[in-house]
Structures are given as structure tokens and as C-alpha cells.
Amino acid sequence: MILSGKAWKYGDDVDTDVIIPARYLNSSDPAELARHCMEDIDASYAGKVSPGDFIVAGKNFGCGSSREHAPISIKASGASAVVARSFARIFYRNAFNMGLPIFEAPEAVDAIETGDRISVDMEKGILRNETKGKEFRFSPIPPFMQELVAAGGLLNYIKTRKKGS
Amino acid sequence: MGMTLTEKILAEHAGKEFVAPGELILAKVDLALGNDVTSPIAIQAFRSTGAKAVFDRERVVLVPDHFAPNKDIKSAEQVKMMREFSKEFGLAHWFEVGRMGIEHVLLPDEGLVVPGDLVIGADSHTCTYGALCAFSTGVGSTDLAAAMVSGEVWLKVPETLRIVLSGKPRKWVEGKDVILHLIGEIGVDGALYRSMEYAGDGLAHLPMAWRFTITNMAIEAGAKNGIFPFDGITKAYSDARPRSKYEVVTADRDARYAEELSVDMSALEPVVAFPHLPENTRPLSKVGNVPVDQVVVGSCTNGRIEDLRRAAEVIRGRKVHDGVRMLIFPATQEIYLQAMREGLMETFVTAGAAFSTPTCGPCLGGHMGILAKGERAIATTNRNFVGRMGHPESEVYLANPAVAAASAVLGRIGGPEELP
Numbered sequence: 164m165i166l167s168g169k170a171w172k173y174g175d176d177v178d179t180d181v182i183i184p185a186r187y188l189n190s191s192d193p194a195e196l197a198r199h200c201m202e203d204i205d206a207s208y209a210g211k212v213s214p215g216d217f218i219v220a221g222k223n224f225g226c227g228s229s230r231e232h233a234p235i236s237i238k239a240s241g242a243s244a245v246v247a248r249s250f251a252r253i254f255y256r257n258a259f260n261m262g263l264p265i266f267e268a269p270e271a272v273d274a275i276e277t278g279d280r281i282s283v284d285m286e287k288g289i290l291r292n293e294t295k296g297k298e299f300r301f302s303p304i305p306p307f308m309q310e311l312v313a314a315g316g317l318l319n320y321i322k323t324r325k326k327g328s
Numbered sequence: 329m330g331m332t333l334t335e336k337i338l339a340e341h342a343g344k345e346f347v348a349p350g351e352l353i354l355a356k357v358d359l360a361l362g363n364d365v366t367s368p369i370a371i372q373a374f375r376s377t378g379a380k381a382v383f384d385r386e387r388v389v390l391v392p393d394h395f396a397p398n399k400d401i402k403s404a405e406q407v408k409m410m411r412e413f414s415k416e417f418g419l420a421h422w423f424e425v426g427r428m429g430i431e432h433v434l435l436p437d438e439g440l441v442v443p444g445d446l447v448i449g450a451d452s453h454t455c456t457y458g459a460l461c462a463f464s465t466g467v468g469s470t471d472l473a474a475a476m477v478s479g480e481v482w483l484k485v486p487e488t489l490r491i492v493l494s495g496k497p498r499k500w501v502e503g504k505d506v507i508l509h510l511i512g513e514i515g516v517d518g519a520l521y522r523s524m525e526y527a528g529d530g531l532a533h534l535p536m537a538w539r540f541t542i543t544n545m546a547i548e549a550g551a552k553n554g555i556f557p558f559d560g561i562t563k564a565y566s567d568a569r570p571r572s573k574y575e576v577v578t579a580d581r582d583a584r585y586a587e588e589l590s591v592d593m594s595a596l597e598p599v600v601a602f603p604h605l606p607e608n609t610r611p612l613s614k615v616g617n618v619p620v621d622q623v624v625v626g627s628c629t630n631g632r633i634e635d636l637r638r639a640a641e642v643i644r645g646r647k648v649h650d651g652v653r654m655l656i657f658p659a660t661q662e663i664y665l666q667a668m669r670e671g672l673m674e675t676f677v678t679a680g681a682a683f684s685t686p687t688c689g690p691c692l693g694g695h696m697g698i699l700a701k702g703e704r705a706i707a708t709t710n711r712n713f714v715g716r717m718g719h720p721e722s723e724v725y726l727a728n729p730a731v732a733a734a735s736a737v738l739g740r741i742g743g744p745e746e747l748p
Contacts, residue, residue: 176516176605180713184720185692188365189395189402191372203715223517223550227713228692229452231369231468252521252552253452257468307352307482317482318377321474 166243166264167282168215170275171208173201175221179228179254183236196232197239214241217283219275221247224265225254234263244283246290248272259308260317266290268301330580332488333555334523337463337577341446349487349586357387359441360475361449363431363688364392366468368406370450371413373473382417383479389421389440390414391431394688399695429660429686432456432544432628437660439569443558444577448472448481453628453710455546458555459539461562461577465553486552487586488523493530495594500744502638503538504630504708504728506591507545508599512609514589520550522586525579527557530593536565537634544629545710548606598743600706601726604714612731615741619651622705623736624717625729626657626684627691630708633663633670635729640672642733642744643679649739654681655690655697681736693717699724706735 181204183196190196201208201218218224218237224247225233234257237245244264258265264285271290275281279294288303314320331339331346339347341355362370367390374382382388390410395403414422421440428434432453435441445462447454452466467481475481491510511518524546526539534542539556546554556562558576566574600615602608625631625639636658648654656676658664664686667673676683690697691709699705699718705725707717712724725741734744 178711178713180692180711180716181720184715185365185394185694188692188694189400189406191369191406203720223520226516226550227452227547227711229450229454229466229468230365231450231470232365234468235369249517249520251517251550253466253468253547256471260468260470317470317474318373318477321478321480322377 164285165282166215166285168217168243169213170217170219170277170279170281171212172275172277173204173218173220176223176226177204177220178226179230179233182225182233183230188230188232191232193235193239196236200236200240209240212240212242215243216241217281218242218245219247219272220245221272222249224250226251229253231257231261234258234261238263246272259311262316266301268299271299271301330582330584332523332583332585333461333525333557333577333579334463334488334553335485336579337444337446338483338485347485349485351485352482353485354480354482355446356479357448357475357481358445359387359389359447360472361389361391361431361435361447361451361454362472363394363451364396364403364407364410365394366450366472367410369469370472370476371409373470374476377477379477382419382476385418386420388419388476389435390419391423391428391434392425393428393430393686394692395694396687397425397685427661430628430631430688433631433659436460436540437662439571442566442571442574443562444575448475452547453544455551455553456540456544456628458543458546458553459536460566461556461558463553463555466547486521486523488525489519490585490588491524491526492528492588492590493526493593494528494590495530495592496533497593497596500598500730501593501596502728503534503541505596505599506593507542508601508606508609508726509596510591511545511549511606512599514549516548516605516607517550519546522551524549524551524554526555531556531559533593535634536561537632540632541629545606548710598728598731600731600741601712603712603723603725606712606726612743618725618741619704619739620706620735620741621652621703622697622699623652623654623732624657624690624697624705624707624709625732626659627688627709628659629710630729631657631659631663633666635708636663636667636672639729639733640675642730643737644675646679646737646747648680648736651739652736654736656681656683658686660686690717706732706741708732
């Protein structure tokens with residue numbers, strides 16, 4: 164699958180509290196969470212993001228809380244994926260469990276600015292910065308993750324296993 | 329080839345003789361935990377699977393602690409959903425307000441987690457139970473839902489970072505300072521995807537309360553878990569709980585570690601983390617003049633009776649500064665009672681502090697102590713991210729309970745030794 168859209172670039176250690184502040188966690192409605200996505204780091208994001216766009220960030224994206232509201236709000240905001248130098252581990256799990264694709268592509272991140280048009284070939288592991296005319300390779304999704312994705316997420320994977328046992 | 333503490337517990341729960349870093353396993357969980365922020369999503373996901381029962385009604389624990397006692401109608405609806413789920417599926421451990429506490433203090437204190445256990449919780453500070461030589465880690469709501477159905481979790485076996493502790497900490501230096509110092513050294517992603525395993529003769533100087541504080545903040549270094557070896561201190565704590573049967577796990581002598589670090593605890597002074605990351609640490613003597621509007625003592629990191637005693641020791645016979653609000657949050661009802669019996673509550677209230685029922689409230693900017701624009705707090709909590717305790721233009725500094733209490737008297741960040 165090929166994803167394509169504009170980049171919204173942020174720095175290192177973007178934490179779950181700025182992705183979706185705790186004051187909104189008395190709800191788990193995706194549409195409401197999307198309205199406050201990235202609010203404490205960039206109040207303009209939720210109003211300006213277009214469907215298919217990418218969040219691009221430095222190291223340790225999603226550090227902090229285990230709140231699944233973070234990938235839910237990003238997905239519901241319309242973003243197609245997150246590209247970062249590295250991800251915090253609970254966020255990494257949650258993103259896959261929620262069906263939000265995320266990619267670790269350090270070199271590509273360095274060569275992306277907010278507003279650049281980028282496209283990602285998920286299977287081949289290729290990221291193109293169309294605006295700058297540059298192409299980068301990244302490691303495709305690990306096999307176990309592909310199994311999860313193929314099963315339609317973690318819950319479906321568990322259901323299939325239960326039937327088999 | 330030998331295994332680390334984490335590898336041994338994971339192998340045991342995956343039904344394997346041996347596991348190695350990088351391996352993906354399906355492991356049985358001894359306990360699966362959710363709170364009022366994460367359970368609603370897990371409950372919806374659980375119901376979507378059509379499951380007729382939880383895998384074991386003794387092993388699924390729901391604790392309403394974040395926005396409870398309910399701060400508004402939405403929070404009340406979330407907790408109601410948990411309450412009804414607990415009743416419908418006959419959960420043995422449902423903790424109602426008045427009988428509850430902050431999850432990561434409550435569970436070990438109630439004896440629901442014991443050495444050798446594998447615990448997952450839909451809360452990032454679930455890593456706390458590593459203090460008991462258990463493997464525990466934070467996951468999301470979907471992972472919790474899957475575990476509630478199947479009793480299993482998929483895990484990638486982490487590499488292990490070995491941390492050798494030596495020396496006796498000086499007065500006013502505690503577990504909080506050890507972990508803040510470490511995070512300051514390695515950074516908030518310094519142990520990313522790794523296990524942090526503690527060792528060394530310094531362990532003899534670390535009481536359980538300090539160990540819980542240290543493993544609680546493993547996630548603040550990006551780690552999957554933090555873990556202490558089992559010793560006499562672990563045994564004394566564990567044997568005093570209701571579930572006294574457990575398995576003692578030890579690391580193999582030839583276990584492989586990805587890296588080793590040493591900390592001489594006798595060389596440490598109290599540590600303060602500046603906004604807006606726990607890695608922005610400075611020794612107390614290098615803090616400078618930082619006035620504060622609010623002081624918070626509590627949370628799953630430092631809301632234990634030992635923490636309250638320490639803060640009370642500093643504040644006894646003194647007054648909270650005119651310009652400061654001091655808030656005390658005992659982590660459980662048991663700690664609340666104990667604070668009452670020991671006269672700590674009276675000490676705090678007499679000094680001009682507020683004493684609350686257990687809740688996570690202010691730690692995550694939920695309720696019960698929100699900061700306004702431009703305000704500054706020093707807290708014994710675990711995170712100081714942008715907007716963590718309220719307004720995105722407020723600031724949180726992290727420190728141990730003694731430093732927090734001294735700062736409440738001084739009206740600025742400072743230590744007990746500066747008090748007249």
C-alpha cells in the first residue's frame with residue numbers, strides 16, 4: 164500500500180501528554196480525541212491536518228503514558244502514519260494494535276520539513292520526499308507485526324488462536 | 329547459556345526452557361490490570377470479541393484511581409462502566425472509592441502481586457512491581473482486552489541493562505534520587521526497549537518503598553521493565569502479605585547483559601528534574617532560586633507511608649510558606665489510616681497543607697491540584713512533561729518527598745538542611 168500526504172514535523176521526545184492531554188481522557192470518543200490531537204505542542208495541528216498527512220518526528224515519539232487515546236487521536240485526526248527516528252515501546256505496540264502504521268526512518272526524518280509532500284511504500288520500505296526529490300529506505304514491518312496486521316489487529320489474532328486451540 | 333531475571337521469568341511464563349533477547353513470545357499473565365482511563369477502551373474491545381468470560385476472575389483487576397472520586401459526569405460514566413463490568417464478570421478484585429488506592433501501590437500492598445509473577449497493566453507505571461522481582465510492564469487497552477480474554481500477552485524479550493548500585497545513600501537521599509540521577513545520565517530513551525536490572529551491595533540500603541519508586545520510573549528511561557533481585561528485604565515484604573506462596577527467581581551467573589552501569593549512591597545528593605523532561609536533572613545544590621506555587625506529595629511513585637513520614641519529618645513544627653499550596657495524597661486507604669494513627673495527618677494540616685483521599689488526580693493534570701498558566705510546582709510524581717499538571721505554560725519539577733516538603737516551607741526549591 165502507498166500512503167501519500169503532507170508532513171507535520173516535530174522534535175524529539177514528543178510525549179503522550181502533548182499528543183492528547185490528560186484533561187480530555189474522561190472520554191474515549193475518537194472524534195473528540197482528534198479535535199485535541201497534538202494540542203499542547205501545536206494547537207493548530209487538528210485544524211490544519213488533511214486526510215493522508217504524516218506526523219514526522221525525532222527520537223522516542225510517544226514516550227510516557229500507555230494511553231491508547233494517543234494513537235486513536237492521531238488516526239482519527241486523519242493522519243495516515245507516523246514517521247520517526249524511534250518510538251517509545253508502549254506507543255509502538257499500541258499503534259500496531261490500533262492499526263496505525265508507524266515507521267522508524269532516521270535519515271528520512273532529517274530530510275523532511277513541515278509542508279513537504281511525502282509518500283511511503285509500506286511493503287517495499289521506501290519513503291519518498293516528493294518536494295525535495297529524495298528517496299530513503301527503511302526496515303519493513305517485522306514478520307510478527309505483519310501477522311497481526313494480516314489478522315486484522317490483535318483482537319482478531321487472539322480470536323483466531325482461540326478457535327484453533 | 330545463562331539468563332537474566334527478566335529472561336527467566338519470561339521463559340517460565342512462555343513454557344520455554346530458554347529465551348533470548350529479540351525473541352517474540354506468547355506468555356501467560358498472572359495479573360492483568362486496568363484503570364478508569366484505560367479500562368473503558370479495553371472493555372469495549374473485550375465485548376467486541378464476543379468473549380463470555382474473563383480468563384480468570386481472580387486475575388483481572390480494575391482500579392478507578394485517575395479521575396476518581398469522579399471529577400465530572402464523563403468520569404462517572406467511565407467508572408460506572410468498570411463497576412458494571414466487574415459485577416457482570418464476577419471480578420474478585422474490584423476496588424470501589426473508599427476501599428481503593430493508587431493502583432501500583434495498592435496491588436503489591438494487597439498481596440496481589442508476588443515475586444516471580446508476570447503482570448501487564450494498561451498503565452505505563454505498571455513496571456513498578458519489578459521491585460518485588462516480578463516482571464511487569466505497561467501496555468495499551470487493546471493488549472489488556474486481549475489478555476482479559478486469553479490470559480496471554482505477546483512480548484518481545486528485551487535486552488538487559490545491568491545497573492550495579494554501591495555505597496550507602498547520605499541523609500535526605502532516597503530511591504527517587506537514585507532513579508532521577510540514572511535518568512539524567514542515560515536520558516528518557518536511554519533504556520528504550522530494554523530491561524533495567526539492579527544488582528550490587530548497595531541493595532542492602534534500599535528498603536522496599538525506595539525500590540518501588542526506582543522501578544516505577546523505569547518507563548521514564550524508556551525501559552520495558554525495571555527489576556530487583558529477590559533478597560531478605562523482598563522476603564520480609566512478601567511474607568507479610570496474604571498471597572505468601574511465590575517462586576524465587578535468580579539471575580544466572582553467566583547471564584548476558586547488553587550493557588552495565590554503576591552508581592555509587594554515597595556520592596549522590598538529592599536530585600531535582602527540571603521541566604519538561606525527567607532527564608533534565610540537577611543536583612539540589614545547583615538548582616538556584618526557583619520559587620514554587622504548589623507542592624505535591626503523593627502518586628504511585630512517592631505516595632507510600634515512608635514518603636509521608638519523610639515529608640512530615642521535615643514539615644513538623646513548621647508552616648507552609650504563605651505563597652504555597654501544599655497537597656498530600658496518601659496512595660491507599662491503608663496508608664491514609666496509618667498516617668492518621670501516626671499523627672502525620674495532623675502534622676500536615678497544622679502546617680497548612682491539604683490532605684486528600686487517594687487519587688492520581690494532580691499527577692496527570694486530572695483534577696485536585698491543576699496548575700494555572702505560568703504556575704510552577706514541585707512534585708514527588710513521575711513526569712514533568714509540558715502541560716502534565718495543568719496549563720501547557722505551567723512547570724513541574726520532580727524531587728523526593730523531603731525536598732518537596734522543604735520547598736513548601738521555603739517557598740522555593742530547596743532541601744531540609746536549609747530550613748531554620
